[in-house]
Amino acid sequence: MWAIDHATATPELQPAWEASSLLVAMAARTQAIRIGILVFDVLLRHPFVLAGSVAVAQVVSGGRVRVGFGIGDEFTRLDHVALGIPFPPFAERVRILEACCRVLPALWRGATVTEPTLGLNEATLGSVDINPPPIIIGGGSRGAIDVAVRHAQGWNLFTQEPDVFASRVKVLADAETAAGRAGLLSKSVYLFVDRVDRELSGILKDFETAGAEEAILVVMKPSAESIRDLARRVL
Numbered sequence: 001m002w003a004i005d006h007a008t009a010t011p012e013l014q015p016a017w018e019a020s021s022l023l024v025a026m027a028a029r030t031q032a033i034r035i036g037i038l039v040f041d042v043l044l045r046h047p048f049v050l051a052g053s054v055a056v057a058q059v060v061s062g063g064r065v066r067v068g069f070g071i072g073d074e075f076t077r078l079d080h081v082a083l084g085i086p087f088p089p090f091a092e093r094v095r096i097l098e099a100c101c102r103v104l105p106a107l108w109r110g111a112t113v114t115e116p117t118l119g120l121n122e123a124t125l126g127s128v129d130i131n132p133p134p135i136i137i138g139g140g141s142r143g144a145i146d147v148a149v150r151h152a153q154g155w156n157l158f159t160q161e162p163d164v165f166a167s168r169v170k171v172l173a174d175a176e177t178a179a180g181r182a183g184l185l186s187k188s189v190y191l192f193v194d195r196v197d198r199e200l201s202g203i204l205k206d207f208e209t210a211g212a213e214e215a216i217l218v219v220m221k222p223s224a225e226s227i228r229d230l231a232r233r234v235l
Contacts, residue, residue, distance in 0.1 A: 020045070065133040090141070107123070
């Protein structure tokens with residue numbers, strides 16, 4: 001079960017629940033299902049605060065958290081404008097993403113960290129004693145893919161097109177081979193079910209053929225009935 005990270009509401013995404021708080025609430029209200037945010041915009045809040053909130057969710061959930069990281073896009077730029085948070089050029093955003101992927105697991109392991117890129121100076125969460133949750137990098141750019149290959153356990157792409165997914169999987173595979181990590185990353189697709197214009201089970205099979213091992217099915221207006229309907233469409 002995943003949720004998204006947006007700070008400001010839009011007509012399509014009402015309301016905008018704060019993602020790190022929502023993750024802790026999800027941990028407290030569930031018992032078995034894996035939970036996560038896909039993806040945290042790593043520029044939207046201080047990385048140390050993000051590390052601390054994820055640690056709480058990991059403890060409360062008994063280790064069921066998976067955490068998605070991303071660098072934002074044109075849509076998330078609206079969050080930055082609304083909150084007065086800079087939205088730097090692409091290369092700088094990738095640099096911050098990579099620093100988060102290196103530093104946050106160290107903080108979760110109880111280390112003391114100094115990282116100028118993130119403004120951290122001998123920062124530590126203390127002996128929180130948790131297993132660092134798996135990191136999934138979201139994004140199809142070569143910068144995001146390279147960070148995923150070096151530091152993550154999974155990679156995710158937001159697309160409705162199996163052919164697009166297959167083309168980025170090839171780029172990912174080439175990067176994994178070059179880094180000596182071939183086949184180590186899990187691969188998932190982020191799919192809006194309301195935008196699927198044919199049999200859902202069919203398009204899921206197409207994504208599986210394209211290399212997806214997991215599909216995150218986005219329901220814009222979740223309810224008990226919409227989830228039951230989704231289950232019928234999948235099965």
